[in-house]
Structure formats: C-alpha cells, structure tokens
Amino acid sequence: AQSVSQHNHHVILSEAASLELGCNYSYGGTVNLFWYVQYPGQHLQLLLKYFSGDPLVKGIKGFEAEFIKSKFSFNLRKPSVQWSDTAEYFCAGADYKLSFGAGTTVTVRA
C-alpha cells in the first residue's frame, strides 16, 4: 500500500536553529511528494513539491527538501527557523489521491 510516514511528532527549537523533519514514503512507480504547512487556525498551504528532476527542491519561506530515492526519503529542512515557523508540517505523497503523514508539530521558541 502506498503510504507516507513522519518520524517526529513534536519538535521544539529555538529561533535561528536549523530544522530537519523526516519523511519516508512507500510508493511503487512514479511518486509525487509534497510538504504542507498548517499555521495555527489556518488551512493547509503548500511549501514545496517534488515530481521529477533535481532532487533538491526549494520551496517558499526558505524551506527546502531533498528526495533520496535509495532511502525512500523526502526530508524537509530550513537552515534557520523563526518564531513564525511555529506550525504543523505534513508530508504527503500522491499517485492521483493525496495521502498524508501524521504530521509534525514544530514549536519555535523566541
């Protein structure tokens, strides 16, 4: 079955720290991978997506993700977080329907 899993349930960081959130997928064939962010009380927003090509994908707000096929991973990174990055982050994979990981709550302390 196609699925996505996230390793970290809750991450607490200080401002300016680096962030890396783990995501693994199990998909056969073509894989489309996404990272979404949900700020408190808001709906999901797309951070970045990978369909093919360069495995290092840059998204909005300074986020990037690296697709490593051999590890079935699509980890999200940000070199220096801000308080405003406090949110829930979801990894998702799709063939034609989107399946989500359980999400990682990121708390950035000022």
Place this chain on the structure above:
Amino acid sequence: DAGITQSPRYKITETGRQVTLMCHQTWSHSYMFWYRQDLGHGLRLIYYSAAADITDKGEVPDGYVVSRSKTENFPLTLESATRSQTSVYFCASSPTGGNYGYTFGSGTRLTVV
C-alpha cells in the same frame, strides 16, 4: 472570486442528525477530495471524486456519503452524526491529481454533541 470554498466554517450538531458540508471550486478541477483532520492522525481521506458522477471511498468512509452531480460541487453528508465524527473537515481539489498538486479549502470545524 476564484478558489475553493467550504461552508459552513463552524457547525455544531446533535448526535443522530444529518448534516451536509459543502465544497465548491471554481477551477473546473476534475478531482475533489474530502479529508478529516484529527489530532495524532494527520489528515485522512474520506472520499474522493475523479469527475462528475464518479466517486470512490478513501481510508475512512464509514458514516459518510458524497455526491458529485456537478464538477464544481462536492458535498459531504453525515447521515447520522456521531461524536466520533467531531473533527475538522477539509475539501481539496486538483486538476488531475498527483502531478499538479492540490488546493485546500479553509476547513469546516464540526462538533457533534
């Protein structure tokens, strides 16, 4: 305005009542989806539709009914609401699914008392 809109934003209903959540998109996207979001579970797919009059079950379809008579609308009905259906419901649409990404509505927070 173009986009995907959900209504109502908030709803409180009693156990056993029927309630319908609305989703409307203006892009003529083929695919539409309903998810529920619960703490610790992320977003789980309830139903999806690949086109008008074509619907299929997702991970957690029990207790829900959908229809899609028009491309732009994809209502979700809880036939007899239960407390376990208290959740935040998100509708999403996509032109093709997969390759072109998905756009989400603002969500409906449903409380069943």
